[in-house]
Amino acid sequence: MHIAQHISLLPYNTFGIDVEASLFAGVSNLSDLQHIPASQPVYILGGGSNVLLSGPVNGLVLQNRLKGISIQQEDDKNVWLEAASGEVWHQFVLYAIDHGWGGLENLALIPGTVGAAPIQNIGAYGAEVKDTITQVTFWHLEEQRFITYSNGECRFGYRDSIFKNELKGKAFITSVVYKLSKHPVLNTSYGAIEQELSVMQVTEPTVKDIAAAVIRIRTSKLPDPKVTGNAGSFFKNPTIARSQYESLLHQFPAMPHFPVSNELVKVPAAWLIEQCGWKGYRKGDVGVHDRQALVLVNLGHASGNEIWQLSGDIIASVVARFGIELEREVQVW
Ligand code: FAD
Ligand code: EPU
Numbered sequence: 001m002h003i004a005q006h007i008s009l010l011p012y013n014t015f016g017i018d019v020e021a022s023l024f025a026g027v028s029n030l031s032d033l034q035h036i037p038a039s040q041p042v043y044i045l046g047g048g049s050n051v052l053l054s055g056p057v058n059g060l061v062l063q064n065r066l067k068g069i070s071i072q073q074e075d076d077k078n079v080w081l082e083a084a085s086g087e088v089w090h091q092f093v094l095y096a097i098d099h100g101w102g103g104l105e106n107l108a109l110i111p112g113t114v115g116a117a118p119i120q121n122i123g124a125y126g127a128e129v130k131d132t133i134t135q136v137t138f139w140h141l142e143e144q145r146f147i148t149y150s151n152g153e154c155r156f157g158y159r160d161s162i163f164k165n166e167l168k169g170k171a172f173i174t175s176v177v178y179k180l181s182k183h184p185v186l187n188t189s190y191g192a193i194e195q196e197l198s199v200m201q202v203t204e205p206t207v208k209d210i211a212a213a214v215i216r217i218r219t220s221k222l223p224d225p226k227v228t229g230n231a232g233s234f235f236k237n238p239t240i241a242r243s244q245y246e247s248l249l250h251q252f253p254a255m256p257h258f259p260v261s262n263e264l265v266k267v268p269a270a271w272l273i274e275q276c277g278w279k280g281y282r283k284g285d286v287g288v289h290d291r292q293a294l295v296l297v298n299l300g301h302a303s304g305n306e307i308w309q310l311s312g313d314i315i316a317s318v319v320a321r322f323g324i325e326l327e328r329e330v331q332v333w
Contacts, residue, residue: 001025001032003060012063013048014111016229017304021061027086028065030146033139033172036062042141043333044172046113047088050120050231052332054304062172064115069095072177079180080134085115085173089122097207102184103132106193108211109218111225111232115173119163120329121156125214126190130156132178138163138171146174159236159329186210192217221292229298230289234311235269235326248322269318269326270294276317286310308332 007024010016023040027033036042041059045051066086073080079101083092089112093104106127116122117129118136130151137148155162163171184207188194196213197205205213223230245257245265252275258266273279273293280290285300286307296307315326
């Protein structure tokens with residue numbers, strides 16, 4: 001493993017922030033992991049689509065380049081696909097779709113790598129990746145050994161897992177096993193998918209059609225990071241107590257919501273942000289996307305710190321108006 005010095009991270013993060021890493025290396029083989037020097041902090045990087053680089057990175061940035069997809073096991077109903085963590089997520093989804101295997105189609109076009117998918121349990125359009133993952137294997141940086149976790153051990157939640165908590169910064173995920181269906185049951189629970197299929201005039205959809213519909217919806221709402229720097233949703237959708245929701249409803253009768261349980265309600269952060277007047281906001285090179293208020297954008301040469309400041313101003317204004325504190329989804333380095 002070759003360790004380079006003073007490398008610009010501009011090509012390696014979708015926000016398009018130009019800061020240097022003091023040390024940088026690509027991890028192409030599992031054996032590289034045994035040669036990570038213990039003398040400085042380590043930062044693991046996949047596609048850089050969920051990180052905000054708030055300043056120069058003093059430490060060793062390890063860019064994941066582990067590749068390979070293989071069938072671990074199969075029977076009449078299912079196939080268990082093992083993918084190396086550096087595979088590009090969307091390419092992996094397309095590989096499954098091309099074989100007619102179901103389970104990942106609602107998660108098409110999410111940027112990033114296979115290995116980052118379990119970190120925040122990526123989700124979109126009625127699906128979460130936790131519903132297909134059976135195993136996650138990682139290199140424990142402190143214990144210097146490979147460990148395999150079952151789905152339950154990963155403690156998945158909404159945009160959450162053990163890898164964002166107890167194992168944060170300690171685990172380099174090397175591969176993930178996904179259980180896919182050879183006889184897919186399609187998930188069109190998310191209203192926009194049904195609508196898009198009807199626009200596409202598809203009456204008997206396949207996994208390919210679901211992915212095509214999701215891709216069409218996503219490209220209509222979310223900015224393409226190749227054109228406008230962003231990291232998808234900057235904040236999580238907050239979950240609040242039903243009692244708090246009901247008292248807010250008196251003041252804001254149009255407030256959308258999704259029940260989580262008898263006691264808890266999820267409120268779209270995009271709606272809260274839009275109500276505070278931020279949608280389409282721009283100051284210098286930082287802004288809020290004009291088609292999706294949950295997405296902060298770099299409109300030129302914004303610094304990570306400017307984006308951080310804007311996110312703080314948004315949090316403060318949502319607290320002042322609604323008494324709800326938004327939590328950042330993006331990982332801040
Ligand atoms: P990175 O940004 O490189 O890393 C993210 C975090 O994971 C970092 O803390 C990093 O240290 C850690 N990490 C990465 N790889 C490993 C590894 N192998 N081992 C251990 N730690 C690791 N997310 C959704 O859930 N749903 C969406 O619909 C969605 N849409 C998006 C749309 C756009 C336009 C963009 C830009 C982002 C979107 N995201 C979405 C967020 C992002 O794509 C996902 O979080 C993705 O999984 C990040 O992958 P990555 O490889 O780029 O991770
Ligand atoms: N809304 C607004 N204003 C906006 C956008 C949305 O008021 O500008 C309201 C509308 O009421 C809308 C609701 O918010 O019905 C939900 O909007 P949308 O369907 O666009 O989804 P989201 O809640 O904003 C979440 C995920 C996305 C995921 C989509 C689709 C989080 C934090 N975000 O966004 O994930 O793609 O659903 O399932 O849960 C990501 O994590 O990076 C990400 C993009």
